[in-house]
Amino acid sequence: MEAIRVQDLSKTFRVRQKEKGLKGSIRSVLHPRSEEIRAVDEVSFTVEEGEILAFIGPNGAGKSTTIKMLTGILYPDGGKLEVLGIDPTKRRKELAYQIGTVFGQKEQLWTHLTPYDNFRFFGAIYDIPEKETEARIKELGELFELGAFINTPVRGLSLGQRMRCEFAASLIHKPKVLFLDEPTIGLDPVVKETIRSLIKQMNRQLHTTIFLTSHDVGDIEKLCERIIIINAGSVVMDDSMEHLKDIHTSGMSLENMIVEIYKAEGRTVSV
Amino acid sequence: MNRTSGSAASICMKAVDGSAPWYRRGRKYIVIYRSVVMENIQYVVNIAMGFLSYFIINFVMINLWDYMYGTSGEAIAGYGKEQMIWYVMITEMIWFGARGATVARQVSTDIRNGNIVYMVNKPYYYPFYVMAKYTGEWSVQLPMYAGLAVVMGMAMVGRLPGFRAAALPAVILCVILGITINAGFKLCISLLSFWIEDAHPFQWLYDKLILVIGVIFPIEIFPEKLQPFFRLTPIYTVCYGPAKLVVDFSGEKCMEILCAQLLYVLAGGILIYLVYRKGVKKLYVNGG
Numbered sequence: 001m002e003a004i005r006v007q008d009l010s011k012t013f014r015v016r017q018k019e020k021g022l023k024g025s026i027r028s029v030l031h032p033r034s035e036e037i038r039a040v041d042e043v044s045f046t047v048e049e050g051e052i053l054a055f056i057g058p059n060g061a062g063k064s065t066t067i068k069m070l071t072g073i074l075y076p077d078g079g080k081l082e083v084l085g086i087d088p089t090k091r092r093k094e095l096a097y098q099i100g101t102v103f104g105q106k107e108q109l110w111t112h113l114t115p116y117d118n119f120r121f122f123g124a125i126y127d128i129p130e131k132e133t134e135a136r137i138k139e140l141g142e143l144f145e146l147g148a149f150i151n152t153p154v155r156g157l158s159l160g161q162r163m164r165c166e167f168a169a170s171l172i173h174k175p176k177v178l179f180l181d182e183p184t185i186g187l188d189p190v191v192k193e194t195i196r197s198l199i200k201q202m203n204r205q206l207h208t209t210i211f212l213t214s215h216d217v218g219d220i221e222k223l224c225e226r227i228i229i230i231n232a233g234s235v236v237m238d239d240s241m242e243h244l245k246d247i248h249t250s251g252m253s254l255e256n257m258i259v260e261i262y263k264a265e266g267r268t269v270s271v
Numbered sequence: 272m273n274r275t276s277g278s279a280a281s282i283c284m285k286a287v288d289g290s291a292p293w294y295r296r297g298r299k300y301i302v303i304y305r306s307v308v309m310e311n312i313q314y315v316v317n318i319a320m321g322f323l324s325y326f327i328i329n330f331v332m333i334n335l336w337d338y339m340y341g342t343s344g345e346a347i348a349g350y351g352k353e354q355m356i357w358y359v360m361i362t363e364m365i366w367f368g369a370r371g372a373t374v375a376r377q378v379s380t381d382i383r384n385g386n387i388v389y390m391v392n393k394p395y396y397y398p399f400y401v402m403a404k405y406t407g408e409w410s411v412q413l414p415m416y417a418g419l420a421v422v423m424g425m426a427m428v429g430r431l432p433g434f435r436a437a438a439l440p441a442v443i444l445c446v447i448l449g450i451t452i453n454a455g456f457k458l459c460i461s462l463l464s465f466w467i468e469d470a471h472p473f474q475w476l477y478d479k480l481i482l483v484i485g486v487i488f489p490i491e492i493f494p495e496k497l498q499p500f501f502r503l504t505p506i507y508t509v510c511y512g513p514a515k516l517v518v519d520f521s522g523e524k525c526m527e528i529l530c531a532q533l534l535y536v537l538a539g540g541i542l543i544y545l546v547y548r549k550g551v552k553k554l555y556v557n558g559g
Contacts, residue, residue: 073388075552096394106389112310124302125393127295 002082003177003209004047004070009079010233011040011065039065041233042079049176052203052210054224054241058262062233063213067179070211071101084176097126100175102166104182111155115146115165118154119172126173133172140168144198160191167198177209178202184216196222217255229261237261299395300403307407318412322419325367332359332487333427348491354518355489357424357431361514362486364420368413369450373405375478378461379470382554391551398458398543405454413450431518438520445513445525448532453481453509455539462543465550485510508532 017035018028040062047053057063068074070083072092081088086095101108109118116137123133141147144164149157154165163183170178180199184192200223202208214220220227220241227244229237237244244257311318333356340352347355378401381387391397424431460477463470484490485506490498501507512528 068388071392073392074554092392093394093396096392101389101392103389106386108389110306110310112313113306117306117309121302121306124299125395127299127394 001049002046003049003051003084004045004211005080005082006046006066006070007044007080008042009040009044009066009069009081010038010042010077011062011069011074012077013037013039038233040069040076043230043233043235044079045228045235045238047209047211049209050203050207051226052199052224053212054220054227055211055213055230056215056220056227056258057230061230063230064181066230067101067181067211067213071099071179072096097173098176100170100173100178102163102170102178102180102183104163104180104185107154107162107166109154109162109165109169112153114151114153115157115168116150118165118169122169122172128173136172136174140171143201144168160187160194163187163191163195164198167195167202171202171206171208174206175208177211180210180212180214182214182216183212184214184219192216192218199223217253217258220258221254229258231262300399303395303400303403304407304410307404308410311408311411315411315415318415321367322416325363325416325419326423329360329363329423330427332356332363348489350489350491350518351432353428353431356428358489358514358518359487360420360424360428361517362510364416365413365446365450365510365513366482366486368416369409369453370412371405371408371454373401373408374454374457374461375474376461376471377401378458379464379474382462382464382550383469387554391554397551398547401458402451402454406451409450413446433519434517435520438516438525441525441529442513442516442520445516445528445532448529448536449509449513452505452532452535452539455536455543456505459539459542459546462546462550465546465553480504481506481509489515505535508535 013036014034015037016028017033018024043062043066055063055066065074069076070081070088072088072095075089083095084098086098088095109115110121113121119137119140120130120133123130123136128136137150141150144167146161146164146168149161154162157165167183183199184195187195196219199210199212203210210223212219212224224241226240227237228235245254336352336355336359339347340355344352350358378387381390387397390400393400456477457474460470460473463473484493484501484504490501490507490511493501501511508528508531512532516525516528
């Protein structure tokens with residue numbers, strides 16, 4: 001069964017332009033000028049339930065914009081999208097109960113509260129009865145090994161500990177689809193491995209669909225079964241990891257393969 | 272660990288715990304409120320640092336009005352000396368006690384730097400989330416300033432003539448409604464950041480308007496021709512109304528202010544709903 005269905009999804013941003021210097025600033029006030037940027041251009045794909053998908057591309061390719069449209073944060077200009085059969089543009093709040101998000105560059109936890117208080121907070125946000133929240137905290141505490149710091153204010157946690165708490169908080173309501181935007185950014189190799197094995201475990205045990213964007217090849221290689229590469233707002237490749245490795249022989253690393261694909265599409269951005 | 276399948280999971284997670292639907296819907300806002308209170312309680316010392324500004328401003332105002340009233344003690348604009356000073360102390364108490372960064376700065380900053388996206392994808396209504404947070408902020412600050420106002424007022428001005436303790440519940444209700452109305456308008460101004468680069472100048476203008484007309488001086492001080500206009504503005508319901516009830520309470524006045532406040536709550540609520548609904552569709556987030 002499909003967890004995500006996207007068809008001809010498009011999004012254009014209007015960006016204000018300003019000429020250089022003081023004269024340019026004055027001119028931009030008198031004659032404001034803007035430019036349209038096609039961030040996502042008729043993108044189509046589907047994701048099966050329980051699948052772990054890597055959605056990658058160079059900076060500015062349209063990855064985060066796509067995630068934000070899938071989670072109902074941004075409104076698309078065109079196309080259709082469904083997540084778990086729900087149109088995020090029309091039923092965002094309903095969808096919010098079914099999905100989870102982890103943005104590696106942004107914390108959603110309240111830093112002055114302890115992880116335990118944060119989990120109770122998120123439990124209430126998702127309308128989970130208190131008893132059930134307690135049971136869920138216990139369950140996630142064991143899965144993510146949070147026992148040692150569950151009562152320490154978040155501001156006092158290390159980045160690795162905080163990320164484990166971020167994951168636990170985003171799973172408190174048992175989301176069916178989890179959107180991960182650079183979940184291992186800034187983490188040391190040991191913590192990265194821990195987070196990856198937790199994502200794998202979560203996918204196996206809870207059958208959660210994972211939609212991952214990352215510039216870290218390790219995340220992609222170790223977690224994903226399928227890879228979609230997006231560049232300049234369009235899908236340039238949609239293939240299984242297995243097939244991708246098969247067609248690129250001669251012992252080339254995945255990182256180099258991806259760089260080659262980006263280059264072939266006219267972008268020389270490293271992953 | 273088994274995953275509850277299909278729609279059963281959502282039903283399970285949507286809390287079939289026997290509580291009333293309104294409680295289930297409202298619980299999240301109570302929890303947001305409680306979390307902010309827990310957070311702010313850790314900063315009571317920081318809040319108390321603001322006492323100094325409150326003390327200095329009121330000390331200046333007490334001396335100023337003392338001089339203005341002179342020895343004759345004649346009423347000015349219908350206020351006796353004690354009434355006038357207590358009026359300013361109450362409005363300043365609301366001003367200092369209800370100032371909160373959430374509605375004034377945080378919302379517009381979040382819209383401008385894109386942080387709002389991490390809040391609007393949660394299953395709560397964002398304006399209610401902001402109001403619950405703000406209420407949590409002032410619920411810690413305001414009682415502290417109220418205590419200071421009473422101590423300072425009793426020590427420097429003395430008992431307020433004609434004060435009726437029985438009127439306190441109505442006064443407290445008016446204060447709460449006044450703060451909510453003020454927050455609603457400030458939130459609306461902040462939400463303008465969906466369209467404009469910087470909403471702070473509008474916040475500044477609104478703040479100064481409330482400060483000069485209503486906080487430092489009661490409406491009656493201003494020319495008679497302007498007074499009916501001021502009574503139609505939020506100034507009447509935000510600061511003037513609650514403080515007027517403290518210094519010169521009457522049942523009729525109380526009803527008049529409460530009715531005006533309820534109308535403003537309704538109008539403010541509709542305005543927030545419309546501005547937010549329109550604005551969130553225009554959301555543009557840097558870097559996607």
